[in-house]
Amino acid sequence: MNSLLNKDYLNAEYKPVDKTNKSSKILENMDSLFDKLDLKDGAAISFHHHLRNGDFVTNMIMAEIKKRGIKDLTLVQSSIFPCNEPLVPLIEDGTIKNVITSYMSGPVAQAISNGKLKGTLVMQSHGGRARAIMEGSIKIDVAFIASPATDVHGNISATEGSAFCGVLGYAYADSIMAEKKVAITDTILDYESKTEIPSERIDYIVKVDKIGDPNGIISGTTKITKDPVGLRIAQKTVEVMVATGLVKNGMNYQSGAGGVSLAVTKFLGDYMEANEIKGGFASGGVTGDLCDMKNRGLFEKIYDVQCFDLKSAEDIKNDPNHISMSAEKYASPYHDPIVNGLDFVILGATEIDTNFNVNVTTGHDGVIMGGSGGHQDTAYGAKVSIIVSKLFQSRIPLIVDRVGVISTPGETIDVVVTERGVAVNENRKDLLELLKSKGINAMTISELKELQDSIIGKPEKQQEKERRAIGYMEYRDGQVLDVIYEAK
Amino acid sequence: MNSLLNKDYLNAEYKPVDKTNKSSKILENMDSLFDKLDLKDGAAISFHHHLRNGDFVTNMIMAEIKKRGIKDLTLVQSSIFPCNEPLVPLIEDGTIKNVITSYMSGPVAQAISNGKLKGTLVMQSHGGRARAIMEGSIKIDVAFIASPATDVHGNISATEGSAFCGVLGYAYADSIMAEKKVAITDTILDYESKTEIPSERIDYIVKVDKIGDPNGIISGTTKITKDPVGLRIAQKTVEVMVATGLVKNGMNYQSGAGGVSLAVTKFLGDYMEANEIKGGFASGGVTGDLCDMKNRGLFEKIYDVQCFDLKSAEDIKNDPNHISMSAEKYASPYHDPIVNGLDFVILGATEIDTNFNVNVTTGHDGVIMGGSGGHQDTAYGAKVSIIVSKLFQSRIPLIVDRVGVISTPGETIDVVVTERGVAVNENRKDLLELLKSKGINAMTISELKELQDSIIGKPEKQQEKERRAIGYMEYRDGQVLDVIYEAK
Numbered sequence: 001m002n003s004l005l006n007k008d009y010l011n012a013e014y015k016p017v018d019k020t021n022k023s024s025k026i027l028e029n030m031d032s033l034f035d036k037l038d039l040k041d042g043a044a045i046s047f048h049h050h051l052r053n054g055d056f057v058t059n060m061i062m063a064e065i066k067k068r069g070i071k072d073l074t075l076v077q078s079s080i081f082p083c084n085e086p087l088v089p090l091i092e093d094g095t096i097k098n099v100i101t102s103y104m105s106g107p108v109a110q111a112i113s114n115g116k117l118k119g120t121l122v123m124q125s126h127g128g129r130a131r132a133i134m135e136g137s138i139k140i141d142v143a144f145i146a147s148p149a150t151d152v153h154g155n156i157s158a159t160e161g162s163a164f165c166g167v168l169g170y171a172y173a174d175s176i177m178a179e180k181k182v183a184i185t186d187t188i189l190d191y192e193s194k195t196e197i198p199s200e201r202i203d204y205i206v207k208v209d210k211i212g213d214p215n216g217i218i219s220g221t222t223k224i225t226k227d228p229v230g231l232r233i234a235q236k237t238v239e240v241m242v243a244t245g246l247v248k249n250g251m252n253y254q255s256g257a258g259g260v261s262l263a264v265t266k267f268l269g270d271y272m273e274a275n276e277i278k279g280g281f282a283s284g285g286v287t288g289d290l291c292d293m294k295n296r297g298l299f300e301k302i303y304d305v306q307c308f309d310l311k312s313a314e315d316i317k318n319d320p321n322h323i324s325m326s327a328e329k330y331a332s333p334y335h336d337p338i339v340n341g342l343d344f345v346i347l348g349a350t351e352i353d354t355n356f357n358v359n360v361t362t363g364h365d366g367v368i369m370g371g372s373g374g375h376q377d378t379a380y381g382a383k384v385s386i387i388v389s390k391l392f393q394s395r396i397p398l399i400v401d402r403v404g405v406i407s408t409p410g411e412t413i414d415v416v417v418t419e420r421g422v423a424v425n426e427n428r429k430d431l432l433e434l435l436k437s438k439g440i441n442a443m444t445i446s447e448l449k450e451l452q453d454s455i456i457g458k459p460e461k462q463q464e465k466e467r468r469a470i471g472y473m474e475y476r477d478g479q480v481l482d483v484i485y486e487a488k
Numbered sequence: 489m490n491s492l493l494n495k496d497y498l499n500a501e502y503k504p505v506d507k508t509n510k511s512s513k514i515l516e517n518m519d520s521l522f523d524k525l526d527l528k529d530g531a532a533i534s535f536h537h538h539l540r541n542g543d544f545v546t547n548m549i550m551a552e553i554k555k556r557g558i559k560d561l562t563l564v565q566s567s568i569f570p571c572n573e574p575l576v577p578l579i580e581d582g583t584i585k586n587v588i589t590s591y592m593s594g595p596v597a598q599a600i601s602n603g604k605l606k607g608t609l610v611m612q613s614h615g616g617r618a619r620a621i622m623e624g625s626i627k628i629d630v631a632f633i634a635s636p637a638t639d640v641h642g643n644i645s646a647t648e649g650s651a652f653c654g655v656l657g658y659a660y661a662d663s664i665m666a667e668k669k670v671a672i673t674d675t676i677l678d679y680e681s682k683t684e685i686p687s688e689r690i691d692y693i694v695k696v697d698k699i700g701d702p703n704g705i706i707s708g709t710t711k712i713t714k715d716p717v718g719l720r721i722a723q724k725t726v727e728v729m730v731a732t733g734l735v736k737n738g739m740n741y742q743s744g745a746g747g748v749s750l751a752v753t754k755f756l757g758d759y760m761e762a763n764e765i766k767g768g769f770a771s772g773g774v775t776g777d778l779c780d781m782k783n784r785g786l787f788e789k790i791y792d793v794q795c796f797d798l799k800s801a802e803d804i805k806n807d808p809n810h811i812s813m814s815a816e817k818y819a820s821p822y823h824d825p826i827v828n829g830l831d832f833v834i835l836g837a838t839e840i841d842t843n844f845n846v847n848v849t850t851g852h853d854g855v856i857m858g859g860s861g862g863h864q865d866t867a868y869g870a871k872v873s874i875i876v877s878k879l880f881q882s883r884i885p886l887i888v889d890r891v892g893v894i895s896t897p898g899e900t901i902d903v904v905v906t907e908r909g910v911a912v913n914e915n916r917k918d919l920l921e922l923l924k925s926k927g928i929n930a931m932t933i934s935e936l937k938e939l940q941d942s943i944i945g946k947p948e949k950q951q952e953k954e955r956r957a958i959g960y961m962e963y964r965d966g967q968v969l970d971v972i973y974e975a976k
Contacts, residue, residue: 002562002586002626003624004962004966005588005608007960009959012960012967014897014967014968014969014970016899017899017900017965022824025823044490132492138490139490153823153824190738190768191769191829193789194808198813200622300679301679318808326688328688329641334688335691336511336642337688341641409502411505412505469498472495472500474492475505479500482502483498
């Protein structure tokens with residue numbers, strides 16, 4: 001019921017206001033901030049990862065928290081990078097008890113795989129994170145938003161300031177749902193034009209020396225492969241794509257940030273240019289190379305949830321066809337997100353099983369070195385999801401009986417392209433027929449596995465050791481997809 | 489607590505998904521929509537007024553509701569215009585029981601003033617409406633969003649489609665907080681660039697023939713006065729503004745849409761041009777004339793919650809310095825909104841009392857003909873709020889002992905400028921001194937009233953008739969500001 005319809009308005013008394021006494025959100029320093037926040041043991045705090053491996057904010061805030069002796073925190077950080085190494089001792093001493101993230105690499109991932117986390121690890125997709133926050137499955141007490149710039153009211157810009165990162169797509173949900181929202185920035189403007197997060201979502205602003213190192217935005221996963229085998233797989237993938245008949249005007253496309261995936265994007269662009277094909281949109285985490293393709297007219301628009309490099313962050317400043325989006329708009333399992341409009345997504349894998357379940361979370365040693373990110377979301381959304389990978393590397397096979405951690409469920413993966421053959425999911429008979437009719441020798445994944453095993457030999461059955469569960473991989477819709485175990 | 493940390497994940501079972509079975513938000517027709525909505529008697533439904541007097545959507549939806557016999561509804565419409573005349577019989581027959589709005593003119597206002605509403609009338613400011621929706625004091629079951637265009641996912645654009653209105657600032661809160669959100673549109677695009685309301689806020693899309701008449705966006709209140717007395721007041725107002733010392737580079741400015749207020753804007757622009765002053769931002773409901781001033785370099789930016797005419801809606805399409813904003817960002821009593829950055833706001837009044845309380849809700853006959861809109865919000869926010877009005881008209885006085893409805897509380901009004909004199913609020917001694925030092929003969933409002941009464945005579949004490957309360961005027965922070973009575 002609408003409470004304002006039930007007021008005893010005839011007997012209400014009005015208390016005058018004082019317009020000369022307006023409060024500013026800008027706080028003097030961290031002490032004033034933590035006084036206001038009154039953060040308690042057991043609270044959940046969130047961070048985004050748009051500054052990627054150049055982020056200073058998470059470490060800075062966690063050091064303040066450690067100083068104040070607050071403990072048993074749940075860290076809700078959209079991704080964790082090697083630069084977050086200073087969090088390791090805070091995990092070990094119980095300052096951080098639980099971790100909820102979509103991607104992890106580096107010392108924190110290693111420490112958690114080694115069983116250092118006292119509580120639970122939950123890994124999600126980018127869309128699943130947004131869904132969980134918006135529906136309240138994750139409750140955040142304080143969102144600390146690394147803000148390249150903000151105006152005096154708290155309108156946050158990602159295209160101004162020295163650590164501009166272009167987009168803040170992963171911080172939107174936090175900014176709507178967290179109990180308290182703090183902009184941590186090194187640049188306060190009078191007023192700004194391109195607002196990523198509007199002032200009504202921000203409670204406090206704290207200015208610090210530097211929120212990050214802009215050069216750290218470029219992370220190692222976003223370079224095109226130079227390996228000839230990888231390039232051959234990429235060429236083959238474009239052939240498969242063309243064979244589906246979907247490479248045509250208006251095609252919508254995304255690729256992951258792995259080296260082979262990026263090579264597919266390049267070769268696809270060459271094909272489109274040669275055949276005068278103009279795509280609709282490209283989406284995802286966005287590289288400067290993808291911006292070049294848009295600027296050459298190969299795609300009409302880019303929908304961008306995260307800039308992978310400075311060139312991309314530069315491009316979004318001025319081109320209205322380079323459009324920022326929230327993680328929800330991008331990939332939420334509800335609300336028909338942008339990923340549902342994709343014709344293709346090109347993705348990597350460390351392992352895949354004969355049910356097409358994909359692992360991008362742990363390496364062959366069982367140590368966490370990644371996570372779903374948008375993998376789950378785009379595999380579900382795209383008409384054709386394609387895994388590109390070498391069939392084996394140093395005698396370590398791609399195709400296994402059981403992947404270490406199911407990161408993306410097999411029923412959403414359509415095709416696997418390797419240097420030795422292409423496998424099509426049996427639930428996509430339409431695709432199988434199509435590829436065969438175009439002369440592409442597609443096989444079942446079991447056949448591809450047999451081929452693989454015939455070359456490198458069947459791996460010896462490892463003695464299954466009892467391992468301790470440390471958390472789980474969540475599917476984007478909230479289901480438990482798989483258990484994550486301590487490594488070795 | 490975070491529910492996803494407490495899952496029995498070791499024993500959870502995963503149920504595979506079907507990616508070939510995605511649902512679209514686009515519904516076939518109104519019948520499918522109302523089946524989905526399952527709207528019950530007593531529900532609250534909301535509409536925005538960006539199509540102003542050219543809106544077709546409210547009437548169309550209410551006719552569907554009437555057809556289905558749903559009744560006792562609370563109508564949460566940001567403003568109501570003469571085009572909403574078809575709602576009068578629905579008020580009379582109890583289809584609409586309560587009305588919550590920020591502005592009303594025309595037959596609906598007349599009918600409600602005549603006591604036709606069975607429930608309660610609540611009138612709010614634009615900022616107050618956003619606050620009430622966001623905090624849950626208004627609970628909306630279904631928000632029907634008149635959408636100039638939407639893409640297939642439900643990303644709503646206000647700059648494409650034939651009834652483009654530029655901005656949808658008053659619909660943001662509804663789109664976040666309503667239980668169900670429906671885009672009513674006449675234009676469905678594959679993909680669009682300039683999103684006003686993102687797809688994650690939209691549940692359903694229904695296509696209709698026409699959502700409105702673009703020419704109706706220009707409403708009668710947004711024309712500059714031609715009356716020489718009005719022009720004299722406007723000139724005087726600019727003198728007062730200059731005397732405060734705040735007319736300088738970086739000045740932030742807003743005016744209401746009344747004829748004299750718009751004349752102030754024009755003369756201020758002339759003064760700024762002649763004196764090479766470049767303002768910071770102009771804000772508010774925005775006219776094409778204001779866009780011209782920006783384009784001439786007199787203001788750096790425009791923050792726009794609503795376009796008052798097609799020229800303004802055209803201007804925002806392409807200029808990144810013409811920035812759309814939500815009602816919350818504009819005017820919420822919390823979160824340090826844009827209005828708090830204003831140096832000046834120029835506003836109208838039908839009546840003002842000797843405590844500076846202003847009525848813009850009812851006419852001298854007690855019939856509702858307006859409402860606060862942003863009046864309360866900007867009066868509070870601006871360093872100097874100025875009421876511009878003739879001191880009397882056809883022997884009807886501006887200054888009265890008690891205004892019909894207090895729409896904006898006196899403690900937030902700083903100056904009154906009339907053709908016969910300027911009054912300064914006694915709580916602004918700083919301004920009084922400043923004006924006097926610049927040779928402006930400012931007086932108290934009691935002195936100005938005496939002057940007024942000495943010319944037109946003291947009005948005869950009317951026999952106070954017992955009148956029925958029909959609702960109340962809410963202050964932006966949620967307080968009851970005044971009671972609204974039935975007219976005559």
